[in-house]
Every structure is written in C-alpha cells, then in structure tokens.
Amino acid sequence: xxNNVLIxxxxxxxxxxxxxxxxxxxxxxxxxxxxxxxxxxxxxEGVNILYPIxxxxxxxxxxxxxxxxFIKKVKREVLExxxxxxxxxxxxxDYPGFNLNIAEKLHKVGVRNIYFISPQIxxxxxxxxxxxxxxxxxxxxxxxxxxxxxxxxxxxxEWIGHPLxxxxxxxxxxxxxxxxxxxxxxxxxxVLLILPGSRKNEIKKILPDCINGVKRVCSELNLQPVIACSxxxxxxxxxxxxxxxxxxxxFTYDLMKYxxxxxxxxxxxxxxxGLLNLPMIIVYKTSPLTYWISKKLIQLKSxxxxxxxxxxxxVPELIQDDVNDDNIYKNIKSLLIDESRYSSIxxxxxxxxxxxxxxxxxxKEAAKIIVDFLNEAKRS
Numbered sequence: 001x002x003n004n005v006l007i008x009x010x011x012x013x014x015x016x017x018x019x020x021x022x023x024x025x026x027x028x029x030x031x032x033x034x035x036x037x038x039x040x041x042x043x044x045e046g047v048n049i050l051y052p053i054x055x056x057x058x059x060x061x062x063x064x065x066x067x068x069x070f071i072k073k074v075k076r077e078v079l080e081x082x083x084x085x086x087x088x089x090x091x092x093x094d095y096p097g098f099n100l101n102i103a104e105k106l107h108k109v110g111v112r113n114i115y116f117i118s119p120q121i122x123x124x125x126x127x128x129x130x131x132x133x134x135x136x137x138x139x140x141x142x143x144x145x146x147x148x149x150x151x152x153x154x155x156x157x158e159w160i161g162h163p164l165x166x167x168x169x170x171x172x173x174x175x176x177x178x179x180x181x182x183x184x185x186x187x188x189x190x191v192l193l194i195l196p197g198s199r200k201n202e203i204k205k206i207l208p209d210c211i212n213g214v215k216r217v218c219s220e221l222n223l224q225p226v227i228a229c230s231x232x233x234x235x236x237x238x239x240x241x242x243x244x245x246x247x248x249x250x251f252t253y254d255l256m257k258y259x260x261x262x263x264x265x266x267x268x269x270x271x272x273x274g275l276l277n278l279p280m281i282i283v284y285k286t287s288p289l290t291y292w293i294s295k296k297l298i299q300l301k302s303x304x305x306x307x308x309x310x311x312x313x314x315v316p317e318l319i320q321d322d323v324n325d326d327n328i329y330k331n332i333k334s335l336l337i338d339e340s341r342y343s344s345i346x347x348x349x350x351x352x353x354x355x356x357x358x359x360x361x362x363x364k365e366a367a368k369i370i371v372d373f374l375n376e377a378k379r380s
Contacts, residue, residue, distance in 0.1 A: 004085040006078070006111070007036040007047060008102065010056040010095035012198035012230050013268035015039030017117060017163055017363070020091050022047055024367035029374070035081055036090075037074070039232055050074075050081060054232045056098070075102055078097075082111060089374060092136075093117055100131060107135040112377060113137045114370055118146050129153045137371050140366050143309065146230035160365040161358030164268070168253065168275050176258045183248050189224040192217060192332070193278070194251070196229035200237065205285040206323060210263050211242050213328025221292070221336060223260060228252045231265035261336060263328060265302050266317070274306040274314075274352045279345040280318045281331045282307070285323040309355050314348045 009018040022034055026046070035045065039053040052075055075098075081087070090111050092099040096119030103113045118141045132139065132155060139157040141147050159283035162223035180187050185186050192214055196207040207227075214225045229235050229249035240249045248255060252269075253276065256262065260272050262280035273280050282304035307313045316331050335342055359365065 003045070004033050004035060004087045004295060006087045006090040006106070007034050007039045007042070007093070008078070008090065008095065008099055009036075009042060010053055010098055012039060012232050014093040014095055015041045016167070016231075017043045018047070018091075018151075019045045020112040020167065020363040021091070021093075021116060021366055024363045025370055028367055032374075033085075035085055035087065035209065041231070049342045050077060052232075054205040056095075062343060071098070075105065079109065081107060082106065083111060085112060089377070090114065090287055091116055091370065094119070096128075098133075103135040104131065112137040114140065114373060116140045116345070116366055117142060118150070121149065127206070129155070136215065138369070140369055141158075143363070144358075153184065158365075158369050159349055159358055160362045160369070161360075162271070162273060162356035162365075164271055164354050165353055166361045166363060168272065171253050171340075173257055174195065174251070174254045179251065179254045183226075183246065183251075185226070187247065189222055191255065191258065192223040193228050193255050193259040193262045193264075194225065194227045195262060195264045195269045195273075196227065196238070197267065198232055198268075200233065202265060202286070202317040203233065203238070206265055207324055209240050210283060210328060211245060212325035213332065214263060215242075215338070216325070216329045217332045220333070226255060226259070228255050230292050238316075249346050261332060263332065266305075268303045269307065270315075271306055271309065271352075271356070274349045277346050277349045279335060279342055280306075281318060281328065281335070283318045283323050283328070285320055288308070298317070306349075306352065309349060309352065312348075314345055318337060325341045 007018060009015050015038050018038050022042060022045040024050060025032060035048045037051050037056060038047050038049055043049050088111060090106050091114045094117040106113055113136050115136045118139060119128060135326060139155050141149055141157060141159050142162045144159055147157055150157035194210050194214055196203045196210060202297050218225050225247055226246045227238050229247050235247050235249050256273050256276040256278045260276045261276055264270050264273055264280045264282055266282050266284040270282055284303055304317050318327055
C-alpha cells in the first residue's frame with residue numbers, strides 16, 4: 001500500500017491550497033490515496049479526513065496550551081493511521097506549530113516529509129532551520145526570498161511562486177450586478193468589507209471593534225458594511241455580533257473585487273485582497289500573553305503578508321490594543337477621503353502579482369515536484 005499518502009492542513013487557506021494540490025497530483029498520479037487532516041475542499045477532492053480543520057484552528061500560545069490534550073490525541077491518531085495504512089510519505093501544508101512537531105514523529109517512524117508552504121522562519125528566526133533540514137525531505141516555498149534562505153542553509157528546496165495568482169486569475173467571478181442581486185445589496189452604495197478571519201477565537205477578539213468602527217464610517221460616507229464569512233465558520237455566529245449587518249458566505253473573491261475598502265485580519269486574505277486591488281487596513285488581535293511572547297520572537301516590522309511581500313507598508317496595520325473602533329474608524333476614513341493615497345495603494349498593488357509569480361501554475365508545479373519526488377523515492 002505504498003500509494004497511500006498523508007496530507008495535513010490545519011487552516012482554511014491550507015485547505016484551499018491542499019485541495020488544489022491534491023487535484024493536480026491525482027492528475028499526474030491517479031493511483032494515489034490521500035489521508036489526513038483538512039477541510040471541506042480537501043474532502044471534496046477525495047481526501048479521507050481524520051479530523052476537520054474547524055477542530056484544529058487554534059490561535060496563539062494560550063489557545064494551544066488549553067487544547068494540548070486534544071492536540072496530543074490528534075497526533076497519536078495520525079501516527080496510528082500512518083501505521084494502519086502503511087504510509088511512507090507525507091505532505092505538510094503550512095500550520096507550523098503542529099506540522100513541524102508531527103514531522104519529527106513521522107520521521108522517526110520512517111515517513112519522508114514534503115513541506116508545502118514553508119513555516120515563516122523569516123519572521124520567527126532561523127532556529128527552526130536545523131529541525132527542518134533534519135526532518136523535511138523536500139521543501140516547497142511560495143516566495144523567492146524563502147528559496148534563498150533555505151538554499152543557503154543547504155535544505156532541498158523548490159520555489160514555485162504563489163498559487164493565489166493562478167487561483168484568482170482562473171476564478172469565475174459573478175458580475176457586480178449578479179453579486180448585488182444575489183445577496184440583496186444596495187446598488188446605490190459601495191461595499192465596506194470586513195474579513196474577520198477563519199478561527200472563532202480570533203473573530204471574537206477582532207469583529208466587535210471592526211463592526212463599530214465600520215458602521216461609523218458607513219454612516220458618514222454612505223457605504224454599506226458586509227462581513228465575509230469563511231467556509232468553516234457558521235453564518236449565525238457572525239450574525240450574532242450584529243443582526244443588522246449583511247453576512248455573505250462563499251463569495252469572498254467576488255466581494256473583494258467589487259468592494260470599495262476592506263478591514264482584513266492579518267493572514268492570506270491580505271494577499272488575496274492585494275491581488276484583487278482592494279485597499280484595506282490590516283487588523284490583528286490575540287491574547288495578551290500570546291502577544292507578549294510573539295513580540296519577543298517575531299523579527300518583522302510588518303505582520304501583513306501584503307506589506308511583507310511588497311517590502312514596504314503599503315496599508316496600515318492595527319495590532320493588539322490599537323484594534324479599537326475609534327482607530328478603525330479614523331484609519332478607514334482617512335484613506336477613503338484622501339484620493340491620492342487611496343489611488344497610490346491601488347497602483348502599488350498592481351506590482352504585487354509580479355512579485356508572487358515564478359514560471360507557471362504554482363499548484364501544477366508543486367504537483368510535478370511531489371510526484372517526481374515520490375517516483376524517485378520509490379526507485380531508490
């Protein structure tokens with residue numbers, strides 16, 4: 001049963017990238033069977049899901065500590081699955097807190113690990129490089145600066161570019177009229193979009209202040225607020241924060257394309273918004289202890305991926321105590337009434353695509369690398 005492969009994603013973005021990757025790998029090697037952790041998108045591509053991502057989406061050190069018994073149970077069951085299915089290869093997608101730890105355990109039982117979407121060692125420091133070099137057989141990265149970092153450390157690495165470029169370019173958008181009709185949006189008002197994240201605990205910390213700040217701006221500038229709901233979050237949870245706000249699930253790219261402005265939780269969504277040319281502010285808030293530990297460890301001036309990739313702070317970032325309704329209101333309004341600054345953001349986003357592309361469709365490139373690796377490993 002050497003055709004069984006373990007695949008692990010622990011977040012909504014990882015589920016999306018994992019689903020695309022599995023589809024492309026199966027096109028090249030249809031005999032492979034996938035087992036592991038993921039979401040509805042990976043399940044739709046035929047992955048046998050042991051635990052869904054909504055059970056795994058923990059944010060920060062405090063949340064992880066609270067859920068340690070469950071996390072240990074999941075790891076134990078993953079290793080039992082590996083033994084039961086005689087799995088010899090794994091594909092680990094982002095989710096570094098979990099995946100780097102399980103990679104060590106998998107390595108000890110003879111599994112060869114492929115890491116797709118690198119841990120952000122450029123943010124957390126290079127201490128993880130030794131562990132990666134020991135336990136990861138192949139690293140596949142999305143950013144060119146990651147490739148240089150790993151190559152210099154003598155890690156077996158390939159740079160494919162970012163799959164989001166292809167995903168967005170191939171996306172079948174509704175027209176603006178279709179979107180507004182479908183969700184009964186006011187055609188006389190532009191949309192001010194809130195993306196509060198894909199984890200319940202981060203939503204609870206971020207969304208209330210976002211709603212209050214956004215409502216004030218919308219009232220003054222004749223905009224309509226809309227909340228984009230992640231696939232793994234129930235709409236009713238978001239509606240519970242404000243009954244009079246429109247919540248839309250499943251059409252986030254369409255909303256980004258046709259919105260005037262976004263309030264977006266730090267993460268992959270900031271890159272998506274940048275590629276769709278949506279000016280925004282980035283918000284991030286966690287527990288006080290997690291934030292204190294992160295400040296000691298993180299070595300970056302910016303936390304928003306769109307700013308990191310650009311190499312400059314294109315859009316404002318509100319972090320921790322700065323995430324309050326007054327700051328959100330002031331930052332949105334100042335950007336919307338300053339036409340020159342607003343236009344400058346859109347102009348700078350145009351070059352983002354070029355920074356994220358490499359030589360072709362990223363998911364197809366990753367699939368080729370993985371299938372070649374599996375074939376070579378089987379021959380050796």
